[in-house]
Amino acid sequence: MTQQIPGTGPEPVPPTLPARPLALVTSDDDALVNGLPRRLRSRHLSMIGLGGVIGAGLFVGSGAGVALAGPGILVSYLGAGALAMAVMRMLGEMVALYPANGSFSVHAEKALGRWAGFTLGWMYWVMLVVVLAIEATAAAAILHGWVHAVAPWVWVLALVTVFTLTNLAAVGTYGELEFWFALIKVVAIIGFVALGLAAVFGWLPDPSSASLSDTLSGHGGLLPRGWGGVLNGLLAVVFSFGGMELVTLAAAETGDPSRAIGRAVSSTAWRILLFYVGSITVVVMLLPWNSSGIGDSPYVAVLDRIGVRSAGQVMTVVVLVALLSALNANLYGASRLLHSLALRGEAPRQLARLSGRQVPRAAILCSVLVGYVSVLLNVFWPDSVFLYLADAIGGVVLAVWAMIACTQLRMRRLMAPGQAAASLTVRSWGYPYANWAVLAAIAVIVGLLLHQGGGVSLLCTLVLLAVLLAAALLREVLLRRRAEPDRSSDPGAGES
Numbered sequence: 001m002t003q004q005i006p007g008t009g010p011e012p013v014p015p016t017l018p019a020r021p022l023a024l025v026t027s028d029d030d031a032l033v034n035g036l037p038r039r040l041r042s043r044h045l046s047m048i049g050l051g052g053v054i055g056a057g058l059f060v061g062s063g064a065g066v067a068l069a070g071p072g073i074l075v076s077y078l079g080a081g082a083l084a085m086a087v088m089r090m091l092g093e094m095v096a097l098y099p100a101n102g103s104f105s106v107h108a109e110k111a112l113g114r115w116a117g118f119t120l121g122w123m124y125w126v127m128l129v130v131v132l133a134i135e136a137t138a139a140a141a142i143l144h145g146w147v148h149a150v151a152p153w154v155w156v157l158a159l160v161t162v163f164t165l166t167n168l169a170a171v172g173t174y175g176e177l178e179f180w181f182a183l184i185k186v187v188a189i190i191g192f193v194a195l196g197l198a199a200v201f202g203w204l205p206d207p208s209s210a211s212l213s214d215t216l217s218g219h220g221g222l223l224p225r226g227w228g229g230v231l232n233g234l235l236a237v238v239f240s241f242g243g244m245e246l247v248t249l250a251a252a253e254t255g256d257p258s259r260a261i262g263r264a265v266s267s268t269a270w271r272i273l274l275f276y277v278g279s280i281t282v283v284v285m286l287l288p289w290n291s292s293g294i295g296d297s298p299y300v301a302v303l304d305r306i307g308v309r310s311a312g313q314v315m316t317v318v319v320l321v322a323l324l325s326a327l328n329a330n331l332y333g334a335s336r337l338l339h340s341l342a343l344r345g346e347a348p349r350q351l352a353r354l355s356g357r358q359v360p361r362a363a364i365l366c367s368v369l370v371g372y373v374s375v376l377l378n379v380f381w382p383d384s385v386f387l388y389l390a391d392a393i394g395g396v397v398l399a400v401w402a403m404i405a406c407t408q409l410r411m412r413r414l415m416a417p418g419q420a421a422a423s424l425t426v427r428s429w430g431y432p433y434a435n436w437a438v439l440a441a442i443a444v445i446v447g448l449l450l451h452q453g454g455g456v457s458l459l460c461t462l463v464l465l466a467v468l469l470a471a472a473l474l475r476e477v478l479l480r481r482r483a484e485p486d487r488s489s490d491p492g493a494g495e496s
Contacts, residue, residue, distance in 0.1 A: 036101050036171070036339070037358045040253045042260050044175030049247040049264040051182035051329055053271050054189060056138070056322040057240035059315060062280060063298045069233030070224040070289035076233035077280055081272040084241035086438050087401045089428040090408040092265030095248045096426040097411070099257030102340025103248040104404050109344065111410035112403075115472040118346045120403050121337050122468050124245075127393040128334040129367055132327060133374030134390065136160055139323040142316060156375055163328050164368050167335060170357050171253050174332050181325035188318045189275050192299060196282030199306040224289065235448055241272075242397035243326065245404075246333045262426045334367035335360050346475070388460050395449075395461030398442050405438045 065073045091104055100106035102121060109117025140155035167174050198204050223229065251261040283298045286305060294301045303311030339360035342352035355361035377386040409432055415423075428434060449458055 036253055036336075036354070036360070038253050038255050038257070039170065039172050039358075040175045040250055041172075042254065042256075042263065044172075044179055045247060045250055045254055045260045045264050046267070047179040047182035047186075048175065048250050048329065049244070049267070050186055050271060051178055051325050053241075053244060054182070054185040054275050054322065055240060055243060055326055056135075056319050058276065058279070059299055059319050059322060060297055061240060062237065062283075063294050063296055063301075065233040065236040066280070066283060066289050066294055066298055068225065068236055069229040070222070071284040072223040072225070072227075072230040073233045073237070073280060073289075074277060074284065075230050076237055077276050079230075079234055080238040080241055081276060083238065083401075083438060083441050084244060085272065086429055086434050087404055088244055088265050089426070090435065090438075091245060091248050091404050092261050092426040093424060093428045094404075094408055094411055095251050095261045096258040097424060099252045099261075100340065101249060101252040101336050102344070103252070103337075104245065104400065104407065105337060105340060106344075107411060108403055108407045111407045111414065114346075115469065115476060116403065116407070117344065118341070118472040118475065119465070119468045120400065121341045121346065122471075123396055123464065124400055125334055125337045125341070125367075126464065127396040128330045128337070129370045130374050130389050130393050132160075132330045132334065132367075132371040133378050133386075135323045135327045135330065136371070136375060137378050139320055139327065142320045142323070153375075153379065159324070159327065160331075160368060160371060160375075163324075163331050164364065166328065167331055167364050168355065168357070168359060168361060171359060174328065175250070178325060178328055178332075181321055181328065184321045185318065185325065186275075188321075189279055192303075193274070193278050193282055195306060195308070196279075196286060196302060200282070200285050204306055231448055232452070235445065235452060235454075238445060239394070239397055243329070245400065246329050249333050249336045252336075258425045265426055331364070331367060331371070334371075335364040338363040338367055391457040392460035392464040394454075394457040395446075396464075398445060399461065399465060402439055402442050405435045405442075409435045 062073075065076060069076050094107045095103060098107065098110070102117075105117050105121030105124065108120045136156045136159055137152070139159055140152040143155045143159075144150065144152045166177055195204075225232070247264050248261060251257045251264070254260040279299070283294070283302055286302050287294055287298070291301065297312075297315060300312050300315045303315065308314070338347055338351055341347035342349055342363065351362045351366055352360070353362050374386070374389070377389065381387075408428060412431060430437070446458065449455075
């Protein structure tokens with residue numbers, strides 16, 4: 001039977017809020033609805049989840065949190081990790097119930113309406129393509145430092161081209177590459193924690209490591225800056241958990257999405273404990289929080305302290321791998337979101353077309369093109385146009401998490417009585433109290449940002465949100481006007 005390629009027929013009419021209760025989607029027809037074949041393996045999804053947890057912000061940005069909170073940064077990471085985990089459980093429940101390559105954008109549309117799916121999908125897509133430019137520029141700077149003869153813009157062009165070809169090849173190629181990227185990061189973190197613990201217990205020959213009494217209590221105690229420092233540290237680290245949502249976009253392309261996302265979400269808790277809390281624990285146990293160098297890269301400072309030669313070069317390689325991994329994942333996520341928006345009629349329908357390898361070629365190329373534009377803005381207007389874009393995406397993570405909490409609240413209420421117990425393979429924690437707790441925590445974070453001078457970033461995010469909401473409402477008006485002539489030409493319209 002010949003299948004129609006998505007986007008070649010009439011523009012689809014976006015679905016409205018379902019009148020019947022939601023049901024678990026497991027049929028093969030769902031692969032056709034999503035428009036993409038399911039060729040990712042469970043091991044790919046597990047490592048994609050790991051890659052989403054371990055980013056360059058952990059290796060570099062965590063130093064700012066340590067400088068703000070001292071050893072109390074552990075409490076900050078536990079708080080931010082608990083918030084991120086609660087959101088991931090909510091998202092995992094929805095993905096297991098209704099696997100879709102648009103993930104939370106599709107769920108928001110089903111639960112809250114077309115405006116929500118449109119706004120959330122485009123907002124996250126904008127964030128991904130802007131972050132893509134930031135990561136490509138940072139990776140190019142590292143490579144330029146190694147090979148001065150090659151200009152940074154050439155490295156950017158080369159990197160984006162390589163990952164474009166990778167994503168165009170097949171989804172399995174992306175999954176395999178991300179698997180190995182994530183494995184390198186995992187090995188690096190485990191090795192760091194192992195070396196650090198060996199130094200703590202005195203198993204290394206280097207005697208220069210500070211004692212625990214000196215590092216934990218000799219510089220102001222466990223909370224040298226008080227609980228205010230812990231809250232400031234929370235602001236510094238909470239955004240490093242953004243990106244975990246990408247694993248739910250990939251889940252729809254696995255053979256058994258419900259089971260795969262269940263495993264990925266369930267294992268996220270120990271990943272956060274090991275990779276974030278575990279590694280930062282090693283940092284604060286071995287170095288005084290106010291020591292020189294810890295603000296730039298605490299991992300390099302620790303490795304230097306325990307006598308690892310060329311620690312800076314080693315961590316630079318790890319940071320480069322983290323940047324390349326994020327670049328690869330963000331291009332994948334942006335293309336899948338754009339493809340999903342096109343399938344639902346919320347982006348030009350040509351972007352829903354698939355190549356002969358069954359990948360969304362048009363969506364990939366469009367995302368890359370906008371990514372290149374973002375790179376140019378970063379090169380020519382880094383302190384004006386691009387700065388406002390970067391400020392705008394700063395609050396997108398919080399907005400997305402808030403929408404996920406609201407969406408999951410609504411989707412539970414759409415389910416028939418007793419259906420949750422029978423069909424949910426992944427359950428969110430503490431429904432509905434956890435949802436309200438997440439929304440309250442996000443409100444507190446927004447208040448802290450305003451208090452700490454983050455009003456400009458939040459204002460830019462609100463401007464982006466307002467523009468997308470206006471576009472969504474305008475689209476609704478146009479769709480209704482288009483539907484009115486059809487309704488008036490049908491004499492039976494409106495009759496029951």
